[in-house]
Amino acid sequence: MNVAESRCSHSPLTIGPQEEIYMFTALFGSVEVGVIYAIMALGVYLSFRILDFPDLTVDGSFVTGGATAAVLIISGVNPFLATIAALAAGFLAGCVTGILHTKGKINPLLSGILMMIALYSINLRIMDKPNVPLLSEETVITKIASWWQGIGFDSMMQSLFTSIGLGDYIPSTWGIFIVMFIIAFAIKKMVDLFLKTEIGLSLRAVGDNDGMVRSFSANTDWLKVLGLGISNALVAFSGALVAQYNGFSDVGMGIGMIIIGLASVIIGEAVIGNATIVRATLAVLVGAILYRLIVTLALRADFLETGDMKLITAVIVIFALVVPKLIDKQKAGARKKKRAAQLDSAKLNGGDQVAAARTDL
């Protein structure tokens, strides 16, 4: 990561302008992708944080979304409809995990793993082959791009930035980023509002205190099924958009998705915090984008290859989990030392000073 950082910004003298431009394009690309993955991360937030259910279905339902959308698009269905169908498919997958857990009394982790494995085969059945290319198809992404072209926003930005001499540094099109950002933000807003409704409140309470919710006449089984359904619907929706963005749906594209989701949630919480729901969901959005930026920068290091991405992800999550704790510990240690010093000096000066020293604490 250090190598990449020093290359891109801190020592511009050592690299050519061409490479710098390439770097900006790559970073913009990662923000663009990050916004699409943020929708998946919101789904993971719902299961992992709200329901307190580590749901591994995500690895499968992400692909289910991509596969459903790809196959429907190829068979001539409107890409927007196909993407909505992907959302529904994800909802169903999540509901099955929920039913396995609540009615089958299977451990949460295991019901997720079982569903993930089952979905691998189901996804192959949906696609009928491991990879479905979409490059020559009309997708949501191409539709947005061509609609955006008609607005003329890009050329306006281009002339604006060229006039201040930065024309080379801006992306050729803003359309995908802006539209995806609006979609992701709208979903975040909907999640915020939903979690304040009567059903949403009971959903939150399920993750908080299961027994208490039942004593207030809420059906916790049904709530868990619903929560996992919504979570996986968002994941599949994101999967459908990613497949269309990449131009293909692949049976392996969901591997490690749960960790990417967790990484986004955890990084976001470390940076933004999670004091309220509104803040926590914003943290997920920011976390998903930050995660992509970190990975893009890390991959710029010479000794790392694309295949190392999962390893990088694991390391990022470990860092995001461990570093805040270390910082807290260090702060606590510093406080302790300071207090010890204060109390020591109070001891030397005699008993009268002890009370005074205490008021400082």
Next chain:
Amino acid sequence: MLQLEQIYKVFYEGTPDEKIALNQLYLHMKPGDFVTVIGSNGAGKSTLMNIISGNIFPDYGTVNINGTNMTAMSEHKRARKIGRVFQNPLAGTAPTMTIEENLALAYNRTKPRTLQFGVTKKRRDFFREQLEILHLGLENRLQAKVGLLSGGERQALSLLMATFTKPDILLLDEHTAALDPARADLITKLTKEIVEKFQLTTLMVTHNMQQALDLGNRLIMMDKGQIIFQANETEKPNLTVEKLLAEFQRIRGEALLSDRSLLA
């Protein structure tokens, strides 16, 4: 209001640990009755509570609440008619949610949940008004997370949440046992006030004999899954802790285990 008929429940049947938790127990409560339940550990008090709330189901017998047979009804469905406060102050509230959100959750106990907002301006005013009953100043902290409250405050909030929607039956399961004496007194006082205010039919389990005598209009003593002694409205005011202990000894022919500890 509540009729338990011949309730029989056995745990670990067919194993060496077999234990008859409730042995053909009958209990009838009229509307407005406040029954306190005492008994040593293993007497079946908690099983009784769990059978009424639907947490566990009886092997034999029927549970009737307000004229409806609820013997096989699931816990969350019959919760529409039952308010509960648990022994553990942490058990009755959701810690990461605010006071008003917890109250909103409790407010929905009697009706189906919808996609309306849980906390509206009108409801917030209502919650504030209800919180004033507790005299703890919680009405000014509606947006505070419940996890930040002390054990006593949380238990007071749990009590309010279980009662302000006027349940047909209120179940109190040793709800002051985990609190320090001052907080326990506060919750006992609030319980008395709230039960009177809302005219609730209440069943309270306690290990504190004095509390069992101070609260309620009826008292039952349980042992080995049966009710071994009852005091009705006219008998209860004349009872003392000593009389209760003597009664137990007379019926069972043995001293209550560690009876002095129950005097606390």
